[in-house]
Amino acid sequence: MAWPLKAMIPMYIYPTYLGSFWNVIEANPTNVEYVIANVETGPGTSANSDYTTHIDNCRAVGIKVLGYVDTNYAGIAQSTVESEMTIWNSLYAVDGFFFDRVPNVVGSEAYYTALNVYAKSLNPDFVTVNNFGTTFAASYMPTAEIHVITENTETNLLANVPSLVGYEFVFSYAPSRFAQVIYDATADNLHADMAAVAKRHSAYVFITPDGACGTEPPYWTQEQTWLGGFGAPKDTPVLPGIPQKRRARV
Numbered sequence: 001m002a003w004p005l006k007a008m009i010p011m012y013i014y015p016t017y018l019g020s021f022w023n024v025i026e027a028n029p030t031n032v033e034y035v036i037a038n039v040e041t042g043p044g045t046s047a048n049s050d051y052t053t054h055i056d057n058c059r060a061v062g063i064k065v066l067g068y069v070d071t072n073y074a075g076i077a078q079s080t081v082e083s084e085m086t087i088w089n090s091l092y093a094v095d096g097f098f099f100d101r102v103p104n105v106v107g108s109e110a111y112y113t114a115l116n117v118y119a120k121s122l123n124p125d126f127v128t129v130n131n132f133g134t135t136f137a138a139s140y141m142p143t144a145e146i147h148v149i150t151e152n153t154e155t156n157l158l159a160n161v162p163s164l165v166g167y168e169f170v171f172s173y174a175p176s177r178f179a180q181v182i183y184d185a186t187a188d189n190l191h192a193d194m195a196a197v198a199k200r201h202s203a204y205v206f207i208t209p210d211g212a213c214g215t216e217p218p219y220w221t222q223e224q225t226w227l228g229g230f231g232a233p234k235d236t237p238v239l240p241g242i243p244q245k246r247r248a249r250v
Contacts, residue, residue: 005194005227006033008129008146008179008204010098012068013214015054021216022054029061031227033204034129036098038068043088055092064095066129071099071115074108082118089122096127099144104136112143129179135162138169141177149202150180154189157182157196170201179204183211187219194226 009032015022025032035058039051055065067088071081081099088094097119102112112130119126128144130136133151140147149170150157157180164170170178180197185207197205205227208217217223 004031004203004229005198006031006204007206007224007227008034008036008181009206010036010038010068010181010213012036012038012212015050018215020054021214021220022058024216024220025063026054026057026061028224029058029063031224032063034064034066034095034127036066036068036129037092037094041068041070042084043067043091045087047091052092055094059093059095064127065092066096066098066127067092067094069097069099071101071111073101073103074111078111078114081115085115085119085122095125096129096145098129098131100131102130102132102136102140104132104134104140106137106139109137109139109143112140116143133181135164135167138167141169141173146177146179146204148179148181150182150197150200152182154182154185154193154207157193157200158189160196160200164200173201175201175203178202181205181213182207183209183213185209185217187222190219190223191226194223 011022013021037051037055039048058065069081069084070076085097088097099112099115116128119128127146129146129148130140130144131148131151133148135149136147152161178201180200180202182193182205185193186209190207193207207223
């Protein structure tokens with residue numbers, strides 16, 4: 001149950017605001033794998049020098065930057081989403097895309113497959129992330145490299161909501177295929193939160209008291225320290241419906 005956890009941070013805050021969380025992670029990028037940049041619910045229409053600077057700073061210290069792209073549950077025309085991806089690629093040196101508001105039920109696989117293919121046509125090394133925010137149909141696994149399987153409160157995380165019962169296919173894949181965003185979280189429960197994330201078979205996480213994301217959690221120093229080598233069996237919570245870890249495949 002012990003594998004490295006890395007941060008995937010939705011950095012939904014202007015880069016120079018209040019000194020900014022951007023500056024903090026650029027100064028110490030330890031265990032931060034991804035940052036999600038969101039200029040204007042997407043890339044905007046022209047390059048913003050503050051974002052250019054901080055995106056470049058992150059990449060210079062080894063943090064991958066993903067451009068935020070809303071899909072409105074496959075309700076936005078594929079051509080419009082692809083245009084947003086093209087703009088990101090032309091204005092900023094991103095490493096891939098974070099597709100938000102992805103439907104978790106069968107029916108939109110072809111839409112997200114096409115977006116993934118288009119991303120690779122822009123750059124074969126681009127990483128794609130689908131944000132379901134909850135459990136999802138296994139048929140979506142090939143449509144992106146990483147899937148956000150939980151975007152929920154600390155209370156629900158520790159109660160195992162949503163449950164993985166019926167979604168055991170998750171345990172057939174490597175933890176690096178899954179991410180979680182946990183909000184309304186407290187310092188007292190930070191260790192239990194991270195144990196629950198690991199128990200739910202995910203390699204990427206951001207835990208924050210702020211539901212809007214983007215600001216530095218008051219316990220970030222401790223969170224960052226525990227990322228990268230987490231595993232403490234004595235504190236691992238018992239979550240209902242979570243089977244024992246099986247051999248994973250990529």
